[in-house]
Amino acid sequence: MKRKRKSSEIILAALTWTAAAATIGILLYLVVFILIKGIPYLTPSLFSFTYTSDNVSLTPALVSTVVITALSLVIAVPLGIFAAIYLCEYARRGNRAVALIRMTCETLAGIPSIIFGLFGLLFFVGALGWGFSVLSGACTLAVMILPLVMRTAEEAILAVPDIWREGAFGLGAGRLRTVFRIVLPAAAPGILAGIILAVGRIVGETAALLYTAGTVAQIPTTPMQSARTLSVHMYALSSEGLHSDQGYATAVVLLVVVILINALSAGIARRCGAKK
């Protein structure tokens, strides 16, 4: 009896530890695998300023990634923060609109990127006539990351203690001044951590961009030009099938960017957690 109980303990423990080891093992294997396959091809020509079908330079894609990310954030961040301010500071309890906003935000968060891509193709590229362009791509991504920005901003704003709001109101400050001078500065680290996560999603995105920003490998000079981000660049390399080694090299760059973004976001979140 006793021995049986002991052996079931051991089996369950083994299962748990094996699964955790598998999860981490997979992560390590993936990272090391990509590094080993990619690093040998990280040649200077891969970073030359213009793209040719010989050097398959990733520089234009790198620049485009920065441009598209910045443009998406410019659209989505104010929108997301303002929406969170409305939900936390302005809306009254039991407000019908709030329930609807929360529900649609949840829905938006669950929609896969290919659907955003289709929508961007129909709406920004087609209906608004912007064509395959940086602008179409950035707007599509802005819709995609909106729920993420909104939710993290909401959490950060809700975490600001009420006694500060009361203090500001008690001194005669209006809602607006209280929000911008007291609440938002206090919520800034949390909001920032959310924005960085959003950057991570944009950098890794492909499906939503293929048919909105297009796949032209150039540095865009106007927002109406097509451009490809690093992720799209990688997909293009793999589907052309000729340069998969350079694809792995690009994956190395992308992986490093993603690891940095994750560390940054976690660092900020931890710092503001420690402050409380």
Add this chain to the structure above:
Amino acid sequence: MNCFEIKDLHLYYGAFHALKNVSLDIAAKNITAFIGPSGCGKSTFLKTLNRMNDLVEGCVIKGSVQLDGEDIYGGIDLSRLRRRVGMVFQKPNPFPMSVYDNIAFGPRTHGVRKRYELDAIVEGALKDAAIWDEVKDRLKSPALGLSGGQQQRLCIARALAVAPEVLLLDEPTSALDPISTGKIEELLLALRDKYSIIIVTHNMQQAARISDTTVFFLLGEIIEYGETETLFARPANKRTEAYITGRFG
């Protein structure tokens, strides 16, 4: 002279009748203490005096509250009202910014921009609140680094910086140790000639020590009010007597 004249005030939180038919005149340049057991409505009443209850959803107020003859539930500008009637809260609540910016927050809200004016106001308010000597060398450091008692005096200074006529204090020492409490009581006594002070406290010794007038609340009603010494020595009402002798509450 009175700073506040309250007539037939009723306050409801949804279905709960929190203040019942309260009428009271509050003397200016005096310390008035509100006492009573928890939930008796004393804090709620305090917050009707600068309309902080407006923030509470489902709160309905009937009756009149006049500040120097002006109905504060009429068309008064809320920001101006709160400048004239400052408030200090139960828990010290300095903003997460520097000592200087904390004090300057109020004046800036009301349009003071010039650096030298702000400097003068900050120094004056901190001196009035008897904390200048402790913080003059750390005006730029975060206010949250101060001790609890210092934080509360900073909050008093912050309230004084907008030059109010009335200072409302909602159990300002309940989160503090006896030494800090003593300092705040001293401070209030020193401020009493310049400001009308209304303090909510559940500490009867505190009310007896510092107030000129005491008002006793029970279940949303004023049971008794009068000169502090008289009220504590010879309460007219049985329930007042029971409360101040510690038989309930």
Add this chain to the structure above:
Amino acid sequence: MNNTLERGMGAVFFLSAAASILAVALICGFLLVNGLPIIFKTGPLEFLFGLEWSPTDTPPAFGILPMIAGSVYITAGAVLIGLPIGVLTAIFLAHACPKRIYALIKPGVDLLAGIPSVVYGFFGMAAIVPYTGNSILSACILLGIMILPTVTAISESALRAVPQEYYKGALALGAGHYRAVFSVVLPAARSGVLAAAVLGIGRAIGETMAVIMVAGNQARIPVSFLKGARTLTANIVIEMGYAAEQHREALIACGAVLLLFILAINISFSALTRRKA
């Protein structure tokens, strides 16, 4: 003047919040308006359950059952692989993990969630396909890995939400540590674990790039786990580049069908999490 500003900004905040309503309405509207006509022209049953997808033949055939089947098979396989490992990892994180190891593993799991799908795709092409081919099985393994972080994170918070008393009660009855966790804590967290499974399904069925790179993408009813298949998502990306007119509409209709799947999954997810709260 101050009041006008207050009111104006209040309106701006409200409109920003309403943007998400507008976005969902536009997404549903555009997909349905552009996708429904071809569904009705083909006949809804013929479209959903037709076995043949040959959009460029004359006359074309628009049956998407192969892709629906592909999506369902691959998603099911991914959940079969990802769910047990994910839940067990969550148990490890919540109940078996020394603090110092936790500080190492938790960021690792988060990183797994942050790795782009194309990078997974490249990994799958070189590390999985050589063994199992461009096949349903490869896609299942890769997607199973990709949903791991989602499943783990949600299960972990569900496990942590179970009151300590349950666990202590089980210990008091003589159960060992793991026994107590598996027989008392895990069942108590089942609605959270179920929610994790549902969200994992949502992730898997919506995944596009990684699947394309390993699944083979043949538009036919799957015949074996070791043969290829095509998902709804893959169908859109692969053909949208050259599709025109009816063909294009049919791809948008695929998107609309996928959107309906997703909405159903979202609704069951929020129903599950709301009941818990």
